[in-house]
Structures are given as C-alpha cells and as structure tokens.
Amino acid sequence: MVKNIFVKDLPNLIGNEIEDLFQIKDLQDRSGKEGQPFVELTIADVSGTLTARIFDDVEALRGKIERGRVHRLRMQVYQFANQIGLKVLDVEKVEDYDIRHFVPSSSVDSSKLEEDLKSFIRKIDNPQIKTLLKRIFIDDEEFRKKFLLAPAARFYHHNFVGGLAEHTLQIARVAEAISELYDVVDRDLLIAGALLHDIGKVYEMEYTPDIEFTDEGRLFGHLIIGYEFVSKKIHEIEVVNKFPEELRMKILHMILSHHGELQYGSPVKPMFLEAQILHFLDDLDAKADMFKKASDLRSESNTKWSEFSKPLGRSVFLGELEEE
Numbered sequence: 001m002v003k004n005i006f007v008k009d010l011p012n013l014i015g016n017e018i019e020d021l022f023q024i025k026d027l028q029d030r031s032g033k034e035g036q037p038f039v040e041l042t043i044a045d046v047s048g049t050l051t052a053r054i055f056d057d058v059e060a061l062r063g064k065i066e067r068g069r070v071h072r073l074r075m076q077v078y079q080f081a082n083q084i085g086l087k088v089l090d091v092e093k094v095e096d097y098d099i100r101h102f103v104p105s106s107s108v109d110s111s112k113l114e115e116d117l118k119s120f121i122r123k124i125d126n127p128q129i130k131t132l133l134k135r136i137f138i139d140d141e142e143f144r145k146k147f148l149l150a151p152a153a154r155f156y157h158h159n160f161v162g163g164l165a166e167h168t169l170q171i172a173r174v175a176e177a178i179s180e181l182y183d184v185v186d187r188d189l190l191i192a193g194a195l196l197h198d199i200g201k202v203y204e205m206e207y208t209p210d211i212e213f214t215d216e217g218r219l220f221g222h223l224i225i226g227y228e229f230v231s232k233k234i235h236e237i238e239v240v241n242k243f244p245e246e247l248r249m250k251i252l253h254m255i256l257s258h259h260g261e262l263q264y265g266s267p268v269k270p271m272f273l274e275a276q277i278l279h280f281l282d283d284l285d286a287k288a289d290m291f292k293k294a295s296d297l298r299s300e301s302n303t304k305w306s307e308f309s310k311p312l313g314r315s316v317f318l319g320e321l322e323e324e
Helices: 007-013 058-062 110-122 127-138 141-149 163-181 189-197 217-237 245-257 273-297
Strands: 017-031 037-045 046-055 069-081 083-093 205-206 211-215
Touching: 007 017, 007 037, 007 083, 037 058, 037 083, 046 058, 058 083, 083 217, 110 127, 110 141, 110 163, 110 189, 127 141, 127 163, 127 217, 127 245, 141 163, 163 189, 163 273, 189 245, 189 273, 211 217, 217 245, 245 273
Parallel strands: 046 083
Antiparallel strands: 017 037, 017 069, 037 046, 069 083, 205 211
C-alpha cells in the first residue's frame, strides 16, 4: 500500500474517513466516565504524532496491534473541543512499507550517495583494495541497498535513513584531503578504512520502523560484525587470487581499532598511522553532527546557548540569535 496521507495532513481532513499507513508507537487501555473501555493510540510517521482512539470492537482491534510497528489504519477524522479526533474503525499490521515515510532521511539524495561511493572506489589504485571494495559495494547489489538505507546510530549521530552512507562518505572525503597533505599516508588504505570501518552497522541495527538493535548487534556489536563480514569477503577473494596478509591485517585492524580506546569499545588501540587518523576522523564527523543537532535546540531561557546535549555532555554556545 502506497502512503498518501501523513499525520500533518489529518487536521485538514476533518469530516472524512481515511485509510493509510501509520506507526503505532504506543497504546494505553483507558476507561470512559461510565467505565466503558477504550484504547488510546499514539500514531506517527515522519511528519509528526497524534492521538487516536478505539471505541468500538475494542478487544478484537486491540488484539491486532503490535506496539511500535506499522499498521494500516482506517479512521474517522472529527473535531471536538477545537481539537482533532481520530476514531479507529479498523487496523491491520503491515510489513511492506517505505521506511522513509516513518524515519527522517539524509538531506543528500540516495543516488548521490551511491555515485559518490562508486567514485571513491574507482579512484583506488591498489588492485587488492579495489577488488575488495568492489566485491562488497558494487557486485553485491542487495548489500549496497542496505548500506545506503542504514543509519549510523540509534540516537547520537546520523540517526536517519542514509545516515551511515553520509557519515562514511564524509570521513572518506576528509581522509582523501589529509592524504594529499601528508605524503606518508597510504591514501588507498585510509580510504578503504573509511569506507569499511562502520560496515557492521548494516547488520547491527534495523528499522521496526524505529531504529533498534538486532540480536546480532546486541550480542556482538558492529566492530566484531564488521570484522567478520570483511574477513569473509577477503577469504572469498583468496579462493581465486592471493590477498596480501599484511594488508588483510591492516584493514581488519582499522575496523577493530577505530573507536580508539578500549573503554570506548575497541578491543585494540590504533597501531599505525592510518588507523589513528581513521579514529580521529570518525570521532570528528560524529561530533560535528552532534554539535549540529545541539544548534537546533536553542534554550528558551538563555538564547545564546543550546539546551543540554546528552551526547556531548554539555550545552553549546550559539551566540546571539540572528535577526531575520
């Protein structure tokens, strides 16, 4: 079912019966003034949230709902006390939907992200690295699609559709610039590390449509998942052509060490220059996105500062509000 009606559209549809896809983020059992049971739902999509209620056939309809999932809702839109009312007439859980209708997306078009990814791979000179990156991102179309949709995190940075690709490519761009400034840097190795460092996040998280950890993600984390994934791809290459052992170890080390410190989840610290640079760039891009988010949370009590940013552990100085 194609989604045509969004939460933001519902106030303009008072007096109509509508049917479309919405996420049911929460549901609560309630009682009316005379004790009659009803269910209160929080429905949502990418445009916002509203409250809907089930008054009739309560037990049967409630039994068809799975909290947090997307459902097809048939509702009567009405007005009471100058507010919008939504009466649920029917509900059915669905599995086939466009995640971009329920989770914010990258401001960069997916086709642009895909072309930038392919462009970096085309510019790689090292034949073994190019073969590895092509096997992962070019030859495996299904994986590439998952990568381009994946988020980079649940909450703190790039937590949106396409967030992982946006984060990955930005690190690759800065890595490319740094390799031109320092001739001691192995450009191809650093670019490979940038493109592969968070690859395990494709399987660490999933959309439900909320961003949640998979069982694999909870048990192993994206560093181990990424290490295993890339190890397998290198082994597939070795069946046909020899892959240099030292290069294999360096690429896998960069995946495991990119958090920089043991207390941040890396089992080893960066042991060579490209690994150390990758750690710095990963932290830089994540922090930049956190500061960007904080700038959207300007305090009402002191407009020169943001509200407290949990991921940064501080408020951010924003300066005077610019006059329009």
